[in-house]
Amino acid sequence: MYHVVIAVDEESDRARRQARAVADLPSAADEVRATLLHVFTENPGGASATQVGSVRRAEEILDEAGVEVEIAERSGEPAATVLDFAQNEDADCICVGGRSRSPAGKAIFGSVSQSVILQSDRPVIVSGSTEE
Structure with missing residues (x-):
């Protein structure tokens, strides 16, 4: 079983693109296990990822x-x-969501996705943005 950690933020369109990217992997229904991971930076209301x-x-x-x-x-x-x-889950892959950025934003990038891509010791799937 191939384990993919999907890092999901609050943006629904990006999360849907990430889920579709994983669902479209070869033999996904039989061979892929996905963990949707939501990281709270602040959670004063005590919300759950669900x-x-x-x-x-x-x-x-x-x-x-x-x-x-x-x-x-x-x-x-x-x-x-x-x-x-x-790393703790011994995931085979991480899936992050890409987003459209201005040329200056692309040069700076400075995003969670970029940090994961540059620091990961395992493959990273980046689902694209619908905007160009």
Whole structure:
């Protein structure tokens, strides 16, 4: 079983693209197990990852595709937390969501996705943005 950690933030469209990217992997329904990981940077209300709309949308897509899915949550700095979680779970791959950026933003990047890509010791899938 190929284990993919999908790092999901609050953006539902990005989470759906990530879930579709994983669901489209070869033999995903039979060979892939996905963990939707939401990292809270602040959570004064004590919400659970299952209450986050983007997590629920991604879970629906994976369920419909027949991919085994579980939900996990952590608190902390997102990139470091995703990397630590993937290592502790011995995940085979991490999936992050890309987003459109201006040319200056692309030069600076400075995102959670970039940090995960540059620091990961395992493959990283970056689901693209629908905007160009």
